[in-house]
Amino acid sequence: MSSVPSLPRCLCLALPLWLLPLGGAAAPASADLNQAWGALADNRLAEAQRVLGAAPSTRPAQLAWAVAEMTRPPVTEAHRRAAERVFQELARGDDEVGAQAEYLRARLHQLHDVPADETGAAGLYRALAARRPHSHWAQLGLVKLALLELYRRPDPADAAADRLAPAEAALAQIEEPALRRDLHLQIGQAGVALQQPLGRLLPHLVAADRLGGLTSAAREDLIVQIGVLSLRAGQLDQAQAYFARYLQDYPANTRAYTVTQLQEQIRRRRAQESAP
Amino acid sequence: MNGRLRHLGLVLAALGYAWALGWVFTRSAPVVASRPVTIRFAHWQIEQGPPDGMKAVIRRYEELNPRVKVEQVLVPGRIYNQWLRTNLVGGTGVDLVEYGVWLDGMTDIPARYFEPITDQMLRPNPYNRGTPLEHVPWVQTFTDGLQYQRVNAPSPGQFYCATMTEVSERLFCNQELLRAILGSDRTPQTFAELRALFPQVTAYAARTGRPIFALAGSRDNASWLLQFLLQGCMMQVSQRNDRYGSLALYNWDALGHYLEGRWSYRLPEARAGLTMMREVSVNMKQGFVQSLRDAATQEFLRGDAVFIFAGTWDGTSLRSQATFPVEVLRFPQPTPSDPVMGPYLYGRFADGGGGTAMEFYLNKLSAHPQEAVDFMHFMTSVEGSQLFTNHSGWLPATRTVQVPPAIRPYYTPLDCYSFGAEYMMIGASVNMAIMRNFHLLVGPQGSVDRFVDAMEAVMPAAARTDLYKEMTNRSLIVRPQDVRLMALAALGRRAPQNAALVLARERLECAQTQSEALMLKMARQLADAGPVK
Known part of the structure; x- marks a missing residue:
């Protein structure tokens, strides 16, 4: 004979567990929270949750617990849902933790749902940007939202639609230079994929380069790419400048030979143009 | 009689004890390890040359680092894939792992099991002190700047490995x-x-x-x-x-x-x-x-x-x-x-062309990541790479290393x-x-x-299967990056004077955005292509 016949027994048992992360146990000390975030930075999820305890009470500790829960192996729908419940609750707050939680809700929809719920994610990114436009997480969310819009299918019914315009509009709202750089780069790359005119996409790639800070293959690719696309667009001075920079920075790369041949091509074109 | 037997028993016990002592001190592993840290690296280059080259590198490294023992694990190419996956899944993988992007059915391995070494790559290699490469960032000390490894990195903008040789x-x-x-x-x-x-x-x-x-x-x-x-x-x-x-x-x-x-x-x-x-x-x-x-x-x-x-x-x-x-x-x-x-x-098309190989990755689960990276630093330093080259007969991957005349024809000039x-x-x-x-x-x-x-x-x-795999492999990397991003942001808030944390977060956000853009691009290509007709 159950005292709560309207609820299934398993739910009765599980309910208190759901509420644990939001419960009222003792708050972990600041040092513990640091230790937990340190463990999370190294992908030691179980250790982070052990440090935080089963029922952290402060908002930052609850966020850390749910962040670990989000990808804790074995990755299950139950873990994902438990994390989302905490994020949803925390997102009501008007602080940095709230912004992070709101951002992470969108990430769950975009990357962790199977199949991905991109429409839901886009809605959450938009809501976050509307509520806290100057938060870093809202700004990062705008970059992610712009990506979703750039590669959205099906294409707009209007064939002449400017595919880059929505992302460019998002650019106007982004204040942080590193995020502006990332979005410029992605607008430029998507411009190529979506076969937009060179005149529309090249300035974005140049802007990404000027903002600086790219590393590894992304930087090398961008320098050679601006050179080649500038050459195709007939902007010979810009092409020459980027090719020279490429050879200076990456003299031993196999692409260096092709770049020297393209420089030769520019010289020949210039000679032809200046011939009487 | 009883006394004699007791005497014989004592003698036998003493002899047994002496034999056991002798065995322990001469044949078995030391009772107390003289080197508290052991790191292991594995590769399939069991041709003539590389094992000797690496042995020479280890000998010198152990001279310089008395607390670290380095073990070279040689695994035949035919069983390498199975051996590697089994050990990584079982959590018994070696600290440094040779991997190649062409290994059949192994494209998910880097995303799942390897740790980026981006920060270290952007700083000079400490073992290059006193050489012309002393102040050069580690990545730029490789003859090709790790071009293929950067291209194939599971996360764009991140460095994952160091190479030992140039191939053609x-x-x-x-x-x-x-x-x-x-x-x-x-x-x-x-x-x-x-x-x-x-x-x-x-x-x-x-x-x-x-x-x-x-x-x-x-x-x-x-x-x-x-x-x-x-x-x-x-x-x-x-x-x-x-x-x-x-x-x-x-x-x-x-x-x-x-x-x-x-x-x-x-x-x-x-x-x-x-x-x-x-x-x-x-x-x-x-x-x-x-x-x-x-x-x-x-x-x-x-x-x-x-x-x-x-x-x-x-x-x-x-x-x-x-x-x-x-x-x-x-x-x-x-x-x-x-x-x-x-x-x-x-x-003329490339028949080599400066790419470097025999690349070693850091296992995410390494018990001694600092020592493992330190050994990577040494083996790719001017001194370490010179030892490898001299003893293996393989080209070096490190700049300024002297190349013996016999192997100079292996170089591919920039003419293709x-x-x-x-x-x-x-x-x-x-x-x-x-x-x-x-x-x-x-x-x-x-x-x-x-x-x-x-x-x-x-x-x-x-082609559909492989493109889909390229896409899903990236999602394996992108998801846990959200965790790390949140952690870097939280740690940064608690230590606002630590600019490295801000830089690390910005770099990771940049790499993650690039990966996501690639995934969306591939998803679009797959959707445009539709199912096989």
């Missing part, structure tokens, strides 16, 4: 045999000259009754050659398809382009490469497609083949075991007048084009399909048409 592909020539056949030492300089040599080798074999072939054959050596020829013949296609202007096609590019109908093995350019492969393969021993590289090496070392097309990774074995002088040549390339490839020739794509190892499924159908091209009843028909029947599905 060469034609190794049995000079004595060539002289016996031609009456001169002149080696072929163009593909036309190589083609002219083939009937002379056949005639010599018939005349002497010896089983002599122009090239030593095996499935491995022939597939390297096919890769090289296809890459060369398809360069105009690669250049045409280089929409992004990056002068290099990534695997996902080649797969996406296939789904968009931008290339296929039916293209005249591809058929030219396949035709040349067929032409060369009929000058190899019949049935070679059943054998692996060791068989080709043995054939060449027995003096039964004039040439062997191999990577410089086989150079030390070939040259040290041969009883005849071995000359190292660049593969003779076609000229514009070549009847097969001439119409499609873009220019490379667009990256070689239209074979662009994905596990595509590569497997090629190897499964290879006999239709090079077998006795083979032909270009048979191979092309078989490949085009399976390519639509194989």
Whole structure:
């Protein structure tokens, strides 16, 4: 004979567990929270949750617990849902933790749902940007939202639609230079994929380069790419400048030979143009 | 009697104790380890050369670091994939792992098990103190700046590994045999000259009754050659398809382009490469497609083949075991007048070209990540790399290392084009399909048409599978990056003076955004292509 016949027994048992992360146990000390975030930075999820305890009470500790829960192996729908419940609750707050939680809700929809719920994610990114436009997480969310819009299918019914315009509009709202750089780069790359005119996409790639800070293959690719696309667009001075920079920075790369041949091509074109 | 027995028992017990003591101190592992930290690294380069090279590196490193013991684990290539996956899954993987992006069915490994070493790569290698590379960021101390590894990094903008050697592909020539056949030492300089040599080798074999072939054959050596020829013949296609202007096609590019109908093995350019492969393969021993590289090496070392097309990774074995002088040549390339490839020739194509290999990755689960990275620093330092080069006979991957004259021909000068794509190892499924159908091209009843028909029947599905895999592999990386980003932000808030945390977060956000853009691009390509019809 159950005292709560309207609820299934398993739910009765599980309910208190759901509420644990939001419960009222003792708050972990600041040092513990640091230790937990340190463990999370190294992908030691179980250790982070052990440090935080089963029922952290402060908002930052609850966020850390749910962040670990989000990808804790074995990755299950139950873990994902438990994390989302905490994020949803925390997102009501008007602080940095709230912004992070709101951002992470969108990430769950975009990357962790199977199949991905991109429409839901886009809605959450938009809501976050509307509520806290100057938060870093809202700004990062705008970059992610712009990506979703750039590669959205099906294409707009209007064939002449400017595919880059929505992302460019998002650019106007982004204040942080590193995020502006990332979005410029992605607008430029998507411009190529979506076969937009060179005149529309090249300035974005140049802007990404000027903002600086790219590393590894992304930087090398961008320098050679601006050179080649500038050459195709007939902007010979810009092409020459980027090719020279490429050879200076990456003299031993196999692409260096092709770049020297393209420089030769520019010289020949210039000679032809200046011939009487 | 009892006293005597008791006495004998005591003597036996004392003898047993003495024997046990002797065993413990002379035969078994030390009771107390003299070196508290042991790190292990594994690789499949069990050819002659590299194990000795690495042994020399270890010896010196252990002199410099008395608390660390380094163990080299040699694993034969045939079982490497299974061995590696089993150990990584079981949490018993070694600290440093050799990995190559071409390993069949292993594309998820880096995302799951390897740790980026980006921060270290952007700082100087401490073991280069007192050398010309003292103040140079680690990544720039490699002769190629880790170009292939950056291109294939599971997360764009991140560094994951360090390399030990520079590789190229060469034609190794049995000079004595060539002289016996031609009456001169002149080696072929163009593909036309190589083609002219083939009937002379056949005639010599018939005349002497010896089983002599122009090239030593095996499935491995022939597939390297096919890769090289296809890459060369398809360069105009690669250049045409280089929409992004990056002068290099990534695997996902080649797969996406296939789904968009931008290339296929039916293209005249591809058929030219396949035709040349067929032409060369009929000058190899019949049935070679059943054998692996060791068989080709043995054939060449027995003096039964004039040439062997191999990577410089086989150079030390070939040259040290041969009883005849071995000359190292660049593969003779076609000229514009070549009847097969001439119409499609873009220019001289790369037969190596500065890429470095034998790359070691840091296992995410390493118990001693700091020591493992420290050993990576040493093995790729000027001193470590010099030791490796001197003892292995392999080219160094580190700048300023002195290269012995004997291996200088392995270098590929910057005189050739490379667009990256070689239209074979662009994905596990595509590569497997090629190897499964290879006999239709090079077998006795083979032909270009048979191979092309078989490949085009399976390519639509194989390309989709591989592109989907490229996409899902990235999602394995992108998801946990959210965790790390949140952690870096939280730690940064608690230590606002630590600029490194802000920089690390910005870099990770940048890399993650690039990965996500790529995933969306691939998803779009797959959606546009639709299911296989």
